[in-house]
Amino acid sequence: MPTVAVYNTAGEQVSELQLNDKVFGAAIRPDLMHQVVLQYLANRRAGTHKVKNRSEVAGGGRKPWRQKGTGRARQGSTRSPQWKGGGVVFGPTPRSHAISVPKKVRRLALYSALSSKVAEGKLLVLDQLEIPAPKTKEMASVLKTLNLSKALIVDSEKKQPVYLSARNIEGVKYMEANGINVYELLRHDHLVLTKDAVAKVEEVFA
Template sequence: MPKVPVFNINAEQVGEIELDERLFGAALRPDLMHEVVTMYLAGQRQGTHKVKGRSEVSGGGRKPWRQKGTGRARQGSIRAPQWVGGGAVFGPTPRSYKYKVPKKVRRLALYSALSSKVDAGTLVVLDELQLPEIKTKHMVALLKKFNLNKALIVDAEKQDNTALSARNIPNVKYTDANGVNVYDLLRHDHLVLTKAAIQKVQEVFA
């Protein structure tokens, strides 16, 4: 089993912890991670784009000229697509881009993303993360102690003081164990987990 050091909020090592081999020692699968990230980003799309077809634009209620005898091409409406101000052909309409990949694939991709942090040495484990008050500077100071710039911070349960202290820091995201996903893991350079978060992640996803 992978074994990593445990630190307190002063960046002092206070012990070690063994990680679940299935979650933090899995084989890296870039193909599965790509598939799951693509699914995640597709689900974030609003899909509210809309253009008007020929039946929706105003005007064009009558035939612009008679069918025969004018020497011009026959036309049925001045709002046909070939006319200026006419309707769009095959334009985007509201739709959902969401789709799902199998649950097993999502799990394997998550294991791979977690394991990549261990392999790269970018996993930081804290014994606990309790801030005395809501102050962004407390969180900034904590990140500086560990030399973290772009970090995903995960606790077992969201703490209001920590969440409010971290929300205005660029490239830093704070979430609970249930909110861990492949996209956030890959998007952030470092992963910060509390001991309680590790236990919760192993219970939920293993």
């Protein structure tokens, strides 16, 4: 079982914590993480892109000129795709970009992402994270003390003062344990978990 130090917000070690081997000591699988990140990004797409084909473009009801005798190519409508202002051929239409990935693969990818943070020494566990009133300066001070810049901060539940204090800091994201995902884990250099968040992650995902 991996063992990590537990710090307070002043950067002092206060205890040690044993992590669940299944969640934080799993084999690191870049292939599975790649699959899940692709799914996450694809599922975020709105899929509302749209162009008009020749049946939807306004105008073009009259035949531009007679079929024969003009010496020009035959034309049926000024809204055919080859005309300026005509419809678009094979353009994008609204559709779903969603990709399906099995639940087991998603779970293994999450274990892999969490385990990679432990293996790289980029997991920091705090005994607790409390900010009495929303103040960005206080959160910035805590991060500076812990020597963190681009970090994902995870708590067992969303605390509004902490969320409001962290949301304006570039490169920092605060979220609750239930919402943890592979994309956010890989996007941030460091992972900061409170002790309660560790317990929640192990309870939910183990």
